[in-house]
Amino acid sequence: MRRWDRLRNQLPMLAVLLVSGTGLAAVAIHHWRKGLYVIGAGVALGAVLRLLLPTRRVGLLAVRGRTRDVIALGTLGLAIVVLAALVPAVRTLPPP
Numbered sequence: 303m304r305r306w307d308r309l310r311n312q313l314p315m316l317a318v319l320l321v322s323g324t325g326l327a328a329v330a331i332h333h334w335r336k337g338l339y340v341i342g343a344g345v346a347l348g349a350v351l352r353l354l355l356p357t358r359r360v361g362l363l364a365v366r367g368r369t370r371d372v373i374a375l376g377t378l379g380l381a382i383v384v385l386a387a388l389v390p391a392v393r394t395l396p397p398p
Contacts, residue, residue, distance in 0.1 A: 312361040318348040338386035346379030 325340030352363045352371045365371055 311359055314348070314351040314355060314360050315362045317351070318344050318363070320344075321347055335386050335389075335391070338382055342379045342382035342386065344379075345375055345382060349375035349379060 321344030322341050325337045325342075325344060328334075328337030328340060330337075348363055349372050352360055352368060352375060357364050357368065363371065363375075366374075
């Protein structure tokens with residue numbers, strides 16, 4: 303297998319990391335809810351890529367069998383988004 307082929311097989315994982323990293327950056331600059339939505343979307347993107355691409359093209363997204371990977375990534379992505387939506391926003395009171 304040529305070097306470019308090995309690198310190309312890791313592009314789906316790179317896409318997931320870029321989207322999730324963008325969400326992490328948003329969390330770091332105090333936009334935690336939007337950042338968690340983006341992180342959840344990144345993980346869900348991993349589930350979609352794992353479902354649609356052949357096993358030899360998903361690189362590090364293939365950990366177990368396809369069904370288990372899709373269920374695990376989809377559930378985790380959905381859980382992150384739902385929990386971010388359920389946490390109430392903290393309202394700070396003005397100083398007295």
